Amino acid sequence: MSEPILQARALVKTYPSGDRRIEVLRGVDFAVGAGESVSIRGESGCGKSTLLHLLAGLDTPDTGDLLWDGEPRVTPERRARFLGMVFQAYYLIPELDARQNVLMAARIAGRLDAAARARAEDLLRRVGLAERAHHLPAHLSGGERQRVALARALVNRPRIILADEPTGNLDEATGNAVMDLLLDLCAQEQVALVLVTHNKEHAARTARQATLHLGKLQIP
């Protein structure tokens, strides 16, 4: 593996449960190289989303380290440029149209310029929504919404995409199409991908497949 762009060491995460604490992650070691794709599977409630949130710096582990690009500094500003996220429920802002939703990521990253606008147009075209750029989320289908979310995740040219069951709300055909797009775009852009999924076929399409079981990540 090339030099890892994202590296987690001995992540431990517990949640209080009554007077005890349940250990969701019991020391997870994980690394992703530039442009590499990894899938994570595991039964429901095993801590996949928890792990992804830790990797994204949205939550802090009880113990353990996280390095982005070899650096331990995890700030919102770095997150905006370093990674893109895709969620099961899309999380588009309902008041904004498709293009504005994509550009929202650029705004927050402080990079809203002509280049960002051109990039947003380009990405919307590549996800097949050039004609729908001015539609509100309410007027888009589930598959279309997730494609807008893909464009949004990529607009800041991140080094890595963290996707949490991106096809979980979609029917099989639509889910397959979205997965094709996600994998193609990551390959074209040479963006690394961490894909949390329940779907074996989707998981099989990534370069490496990991499973999370009893708080430990097993990587063959």
Added chain:
Amino acid sequence: MPWPLYLALKQLFPTGRRFPFFTFMSGLGVAVGVALLHVATSIMGGFGHEIRRMIVDTQGEIQVVSRANIQNPAEIMAQVRAIEGVAGVTPVVRGVVMVMHRNVPAYPMIQGVDLATVGEVFHLQRYLVRGSLDDLDDDSVILSTKLAIELGASVGSQLEVYTPLIIDRMGRDEVLLPRVVRVAGLLQIGHDQLDRSTIITTLRTMQELYGSGDSVQALNVRLAPGVDEFEMVRKINPVLPWEMRAQTWFETNADFQSIVKFEKYMVFFLLTFIVIVAALSIMSSLLISVVRKTREIGLVGALGARGLHVAVCFCTQGFVLGLVGTGLGLALGQAVLHFRADIVRVVAGLTVGEDVFQQFYQFVDLPSHTLASDVVIIAIGSVLASTLAGVLPAWRAARLKPVEALRHE
């Protein structure tokens, strides 16, 4: 544009929505409060202004008053008139009399005016609705309109005037007959109380009725336009004998003025609560919005937003709602003020009837006088209250952890 402002504006005025219903409804409370404040202060201001106009029109800007009667009015008048900035001076004698017209009595205020100089201060002619000032002589009077109606008198009627002097003479076993005068004209000032109880006669007749010789009670002074009345008081005082003093119309009518001021502040104070209630309603709708938009707050966190930015976004919404509400409110208030006459007519007609209303509020037409400073205070106050109303929701939103927000169902 920084993204928190952009998102705040987009949430209030969503893309592709022609009419922002949520924003309109949230701003409506503020609009109504601001409109009420604007209308109420303008009308109260109008009363004050109207009273000022009426007082100054009839009494001049400055009065020279004395501990005793002024025995040598001509001399003092000449001295005051010589001061730069003084446009006119006229002497005043006032008192109460009983008048009878065909057995109908009334007890009005009588004022003696000096025909030679009254026009310098009090444009009687402007208020005459019947008859002529030229017909006023030592055997005639001018009646205010409503008094004339009460007495059943009109131009040409004969009245009997009884004065306190009659009683005074009676004590000395002398019989003084009431004076018979002719009505030379009718006057309408526009203030209900004055229009019910004013008689004007000549200075000489008044001095005879009261037996006050050549002396007068006070002098009314008219200033040249644009001259500051307080400065003129300081200029006039030095030329007056020690027992006399110049004061402004405001001081002369201090009781009246302070009541008007007090009423205005009371109205302002009470209506301020409407704006506070409106701000609280903005707060509750923004709090609901924080809950409704929890997942989007999580999303912007995932995109790299800080809690502070999220807080700015919600505070901005409070500010903009305040701005929109205040703008709408001022426009609404302005419209109400513009059509106030029609509105009053309809409301009065539906309720107590126009004359009762007029009797109660003294004025024929509802006056309005808007002070720019009042409008500025109302606008700043309501925008500030609305912005502050956004602080609590903003704080709640900023405290949300992105992970918790993203897990929110």
